[in-house]
Amino acid sequence: MPxxxxxxxxxxxxxxxGRAVTGEPHVAVRPRRATIVALIVAVFLSVAAxxxxxxxxxxxxxxxxxxxxxxxxxxxxTDVWQAMPRTARxxxxxxxxxxxxxxPMPICCAARSSLLTGKYGHNTGVLTNAGPVGGFDSFxxxxxxxxxxxxxxxxxxxxxxxxxKYLNGLENSPAHIPxxxxxxxxxxxxxxxxxxxxxxxxxxxxxxxxxxPDDYETDVVARKSVDFIRASAHSGKPFFWYAxxxxxxxxxxxxxxxxxxxxxxxxxxxxxxQEADVSDKPSWLIxxxxxxxxxxxxxxxxxxxxxxxxxxxxxxxxxxxVGELSRTGxxxxxxxxxxxxxxxxxxxxxxxxxxxxxxxxxRIPLVITGPGVRPARTSSMATTIDLMPTILxxxxxxxxxxxxxxxxxxxxxxxxxxxxxxxxxxxxxxALGLDGIFQEPIPGRRTAGIYAVDVPxxxxxxxxxxxxxxxYERERxxxxxxxxxxxxxxxxxxxxxxxxxxxxxxxxxxxxxxxxHRLAQLDGCSGDGCR
Numbered sequence: 092m093p094x095x096x097x098x099x100x101x102x103x104x105x106x107x108x109g110r111a112v113t114g115e116p117h118v119a120v121r122p123r124r125a126t127i128v129a130l131i132v133a134v135f136l137s138v139a140a141x142x143x144x145x146x147x148x149x150x151x152x153x154x155x156x157x158x159x160x161x162x163x164x165x166x167x168x169t170d171v172w173q174a175m176p177r178t179a180r181x182x183x184x185x186x187x188x189x190x191x192x193x194x195p196m197p198i199c200c201a202a203r204s205s206l207l208t209g210k211y212g213h214n215t216g217v218l219t220n221a222g223p224v225g226g227f228d229s230f231x232x233x234x235x236x237x238x239x240x241x242x243x244x245x246x247x248x249x250x251x252x253x254x255x256k257y258l259n260g261l262e263n264s265p266a267h268i269p270x271x272x273x274x275x276x277x278x279x280x281x282x283x284x285x286x287x288x289x290x291x292x293x294x295x296x297x298x299x300x301x302x303x304p305d306d307y308e309t310d311v312v313a314r315k316s317v318d319f320i321r322a323s324a325h326s327g328k329p330f331f332w333y334a335x336x337x338x339x340x341x342x343x344x345x346x347x348x349x350x351x352x353x354x355x356x357x358x359x360x361x362x363x364x365q366e367a368d369v370s371d372k373p374s375w376l377i378x379x380x381x382x383x384x385x386x387x388x389x390x391x392x393x394x395x396x397x398x399x400x401x402x403x404x405x406x407x408x409x410x411x412x413v414g415e416l417s418r419t420g421x422x423x424x425x426x427x428x429x430x431x432x433x434x435x436x437x438x439x440x441x442x443x444x445x446x447x448x449x450x451x452x453x454r455i456p457l458v459i460t461g462p463g464v465r466p467a468r469t470s471s472m473a474t475t476i477d478l479m480p481t482i483l484x485x486x487x488x489x490x491x492x493x494x495x496x497x498x499x500x501x502x503x504x505x506x507x508x509x510x511x512x513x514x515x516x517x518x519x520x521x522a523l524g525l526d527g528i529f530q531e532p533i534p535g536r537r538t539a540g541i542y543a544v545d546v547p548x549x550x551x552x553x554x555x556x557x558x559x560x561x562x563y564e565r566e567r568x569x570x571x572x573x574x575x576x577x578x579x580x581x582x583x584x585x586x587x588x589x590x591x592x593x594x595x596x597x598x599x600x601x602x603x604x605x606x607x608h609r610l611a612q613l614d615g616c617s618g619d620g621c622r
Contacts, residue, residue, distance in 0.1 A: 152329070152424055153248075153249075153329040153486060153487065154329065154424050154425060154426055154461060154462055154485050154486070155323070155329050155330050155331070155332075155416075155421055155424060155425040155426070156244070156249075156329075156330075156331045156332075156425070156426045156428070156482055156485060156486070157316075157320075157331075157332045157334070157412060157416070157425060157426070157427045157428070158331075158332070158333050158334070158428045158430075158478070158482075159334045159408070159409055159412065159427065159428065159429045159430075160203075160206070160255075160333065160334065160335045160336075160430060160431065160432060161336065161338060161339065161405060161429075161430070161431040161432070161456075162199065162256060162335070162336065162337045162338060162339065162340040162431065162432060163199075163339060163340045163341070163398075163431065163432070163433060163434070163435045163444070163445060164338075164339055164402075164431035164434075164435070164455065164456060165431070165433075165434030165435040165436075165437070165451055165452070165454055165455060166192070166431075166434065166454045166455055166456040167361070167434065167439075167450055167451045167454050168358065168359055168361060168434075168435060168436070168437040168438070168439065168451050169339075169398065169399075169435070169437070170359075171402075171456050174399050174402045174403075174406070175402055175405065175406040175409070176406065177406045177407065177409055177410040178405075178406050178409040178410075178429060178458075181409060181410060181413045182409065182413070182427060182429050182458045182460050183458050184466060185460045185466055186427070186458050186459050186460030186461070186464050186466060187458065187459050187460075187464050187465070187466070187467045187468070187469055187502075187503055188456075188457070188458045188467070188468045188469070189457040189458070189459075189469055189471065189472075189473040189499075189502075190468055190469065190470055191454075191470050191471065191472045191473065191555075192430065192454070192455050192456065192457035192472075192473045192474070193453045193454060193455065193472070193473070193474050193475070193513060193515075193553065194431070194432065194433040194434060194452075194453050194454075194455050194474070194475050195211060195212070195453070195474050195475060195476060195513050195514055195515050195516065196211070196212040196217075196218065196433075196475070196515070196516060196517065197433040197434060197445045197446055197447070197448070197452045197453045197515070197517070198219055198220055198433055198445055198446050198517065199220055199256075199259050199340075199432050199433065200217055200219070200220045200225060200226055200227065200230070200258050200259035200260065201215075201217045201218050201219055201220070201225065201517070201518070202432035202433045202475055203256075203257070203258055203335075203432050204217040204230050204235060204258065205217075205475050205476050206240075206432070206475045206476070206478055206479065207235070207239040207240055207241070207479065208235050208238060208239055208240075208479060208494075209476050209477075209478070209479030209480050209490075209494040209495060209496040210235075210476060210493070210494065210495045210496075211476060211495050211514055211516065211613075211616070211621060212516050212517075212518070213516060213614070213615060214493070214495060214617055215229075215230060215233060215235050216229050216230070216232065216233035216235075217229045217230050217233070217235075217518075218516060218517055218518025218548070219446075219517060219518035219545075220259040220260070221259070221260065222518070224518040224565075225259075225260075225518050226258070226259050226260030227257075227258040227259060227260030227261045227263070227264065228260055228263070228264075230258055236269045236270055236271075237270065238491065238493070239269070239271055239479075240271075240331065240333075240479050240482055240483075241253075241269070241270075241271030241272050241331065241333075242270055242271035243271075243483055243486075243488055243491075244271070244331045244482070244483075244486055244488070245271045245272075245273065246271075247486055247487070247488050248328060248329070249328065249329050249330060249331050249486065250273050250274075250323050250326055250328045250329070250330040250331070251271060251272050251273050251274070251330070251331045251332075251333075252272065252273055252274030252275070252276070252319045252323075252330070252331070252332050252333070253272060253274070253275065253276065253277065253332070253333035253334070253335065254276035254277075254291075254311070254312045254315040254316060254319075254333075254334060254335070255276070255277070255278060255283075255308070255312045255334060255335035255336050255337065256277070256278055256283060256335045256336070256337050257269075257277040257278070257335070261277060261278075261279055262278075262279050262280055262281055265279035265280075265290070265292055265297065266292065266295070266297075267292075268292065268294070268295060274294065274319055275292060275293070275294050275295075276291050276292070276293050276294070276312075276315050277291065277292050278290070278291055278308070278337075279291065279292050279297070283308060283337055284337050284340055284341070284342065284343060285342060285343065285344075286306075286307050286308045286309070286337070286343050286344060286346075286401075287300065287301065287302045287306055287307065287308070288300070288301065288302060288306075289308060291311070304346070304347045304348070307346045307347070307404065308336060308337055308338075308343070309336040309337070309338050309343075309346065309401070309404040309405055309408055310346065310404060310408075312334055312335070312336045312408060313334075313336075313404075313407065313408035313411045313412070316332060316334045316408065316411065316412050316415070317411055317412070317415045319332050320332065320412065320415045320416060320419060320421065321415060321419060323421075324419035324420070324421050325419075329486070331482075332412075334408065334412065336404075336405055336408060338401040338402060338404060338405040339397070339398035339399070339401040339402050339405070341394055341397065341398075341444075342394075342397060343397060343401045344397050344400060344401065345397065345400025345401055345403060345404070346400075346401070346403065346404040349400055349403040349404065350400070352403070353396065353399060353400030353403070354396075355392065355396050356392070356395055356396045356399055357391075357392045357395065358391050358392055358394070358395035358437050358438055359437075360438070361438075361439060361451075361584065362584040362586070363439045363440055363449075363451075363584040363585060363586055364438045364439060365384055365387060365388075365438055365441055366439070366440045366441055366586065369440070369441060370591075371587065371588035371591040372440070372575070372588065373547075373560075373562045373573040373575065374573060375546060375547050375562070376440065376441070376442075376546075380441050383441040383442060383443065384441045386443055387438045387441060387443055390443070391437060391438050391443070394437065394443075395437060398435075409429065412427075413427070423462065424462060425461060426459065426460070426461030426462070426464075426482075426485055427459070427460045427461060428457075428458075428459050428478060428482075429456065429457070429458045429459075430455055430456060430457045430458075430475075430478070431455040431456060432455075432475070433445045433452065433453070433455060434450075434451055434452045434453055434454050434455050435451065435452070436449070436451045436452055437451065439451040440585070446517055446545065446546050447517075447546055448515040448517075448549060448551040448553065448558060448560050449558075449585050450579075450583070450584075450585060453515060453553065455475075457473055459481075459499070459503060461485070463503070463504065464503050465505070467505075469502055471499075471502045471507065471508035471509070472508055472509075472510050472511060472512075472513070472555065473499055473502070473510075474496065474510070474513050475496075476494075476495050476496030476513075477496040477497050477498065477499050477509070477510070478496070478499075479494060479496055480494050480496045480497060480498040481496075481498045481499045481500055481503075483498075484498045484500045485500070492618045492619065493617065493618050494618060495616065495617065495618060495621035495622070496621075496622075497509045497510055497622050510622075511554060511555050512552055512553060512554040512555065512609065512613075513552075513553055513613075514550065514551070514552060514610075514613035514614065514616070514621070515549075515550070515551040515552075515553055515560075516548075516549065516550045516551070516564075516614075517546070517548055517549055518548050518565065547562055547563045547564075547565075547566055548562075548563065548564040548565040548566060549561060549562045549563070549564050550564050550610060550613075550614050551610075552606050552609050552610050552613065554606070554609075556578065556579055556580055557576060557577065557578060557579065557602065557606060558575070558576070558577045558579060558585065559574070559575070559576050559603070559606040559607075559610065560574065560575040560576075561573075561574055561610065562574070562575070574590055574603075575588045575590070575591075576588065576589040576590045576595075576599060576602070576603060576606070577589065590603060
């Protein structure tokens with residue numbers, strides 16, 4: 092390095108007091124110090140530049156994802172947020188509520204299969220809970236287990252786990268653990284619905300639960316949720332947790348601690364409750380209207396009381412999950428999804444349960460919180476099949492071409508809707524023939540009145556204005572099927588089928604033609620063709 096010369100005139104100002112100025116520039120001491128200082132500054136700036144560059148290139152930590160899935164919780168006959176004030180405060184108050192969220196396959200196994208895969212029922216092969224097109228066996232037989240939220244996230248380095256209800260029919264293969272799950276705690280007995288006396292497959296170990304208060308199923312799912320979050324927070328890996336309590340599915344009662352605060356509560360009588368005139372409905376409902384009305388009169392208010400009571404423990408479970416995320420420092424980097432597999436009729440149109448394409452059966456709550464999601468309500472349409480691609484997007488995983496759903500991340504970022512319609516479908520015609528099957532038997536009972544009578548198969552288009560349904564899809568040739576059309580703007584309770592009569596069919600011929608065309612596009616669609 093060349094020696095530095097400093098003119099006397101400028102240097103004199105910087106000499107030490109008492110040092111003689113000889114008239115020659117000092118180059119032996121002070122310039123060396125200047126050189127050292129310059130070198131230190133240069134090194135510091137170089138290191139800072141490297142560090143700054145590294146920070147700029149560093150990827151942010153991948154978010155955790157928690158899905159909390161209720162069972163048969165609709166958003167129309169049930170005052171969800173009044174019944175679940177903790178969830179309303181912690182999730183609805185902090186996140187985005189989708190007020191037009193739907194279950195395209197409105198029955199437990201079909202809905203859960205679609206949530207896990209992002210596919211319509213005709214692509215999962217699961218259109219109901221049992222029989223040739225339903226249940227866990229159909230899910231496995233059609234190869235779905237290789238392409239679920241869990242397998243994709245685990246493959247991307249996530250720690251994955253679940254507790255509670257998986258798929259209907261798993262009780263026939265209790266030792267089975269699907270791929271993709273690091274921590275598996277699935278119910279394998281039908282008594283899971285009663286809240287007591289059930290068995291969980293806990294990572295290959297069959298663990299029976301009894302009838303003590305702390306055996307209550309929702310509380311067990313809550314404890315396992317907290318344990319998983321705590322362990323995952325210490326693992327250093329991003330995690331995915333799937334908490335699937337059976338609340339408020341019939342006949343789950345309130346937890347013992349909530350019995351005293353769960354008084355008898357009659358169900359809401361909405362405008363379509365016990366619909367007086369069902370003459371414009373399909374033949375299966377006309378033929379069974381009397382039996383169905385009697386069943387509702389005998390069981391509906393008890394059902395509603397149990398439902399509201401069981402939601403109290405589910406509400407506490409949500410609070411426990413959020414609390415543990417906060418305690419472990421994970422809350423700000425976690426997406427939380429609260430929703431249900433399907434809705435519930437609770438007396439609407441003389442119906443007790445789900446399966447049908449009417450609003451009470453397909454409308455479900457959906458709230459999402461997480462990084463970048465601002466508190467808001469949106470009327471943008473969302474469906475169960477949209478959750479899987481949304482979750483993959485959060486995790487930075489490309490959405491597979493075979494996925495039918497659409498990511499909701501544009502909506503969550505404040506953008507417009509990603510869909511304006513969807514296909515609703517149901518398998519029907521289960522194990523006991525074309526006239527209906529008995530779904531989900533209650534253990535220890537044989538009285539037909541406590542079963543949900545099945546409905547025929549259908550396909551339907553639900554747009555932002557219309558519901559168009561084609562019944563007996565699998566049972567009858569096309570010419571013999573039955574049809575419904577409802578204008579949801581003028582008839583939100585679906586009381587008037589606009590095409591029951593020849594005059595109605597003529598008047599709405601153009602609308603029907605448009606919806607028929609859309610139905611042809613969606614019925615049998617796959618991947619991009621469904622979007």
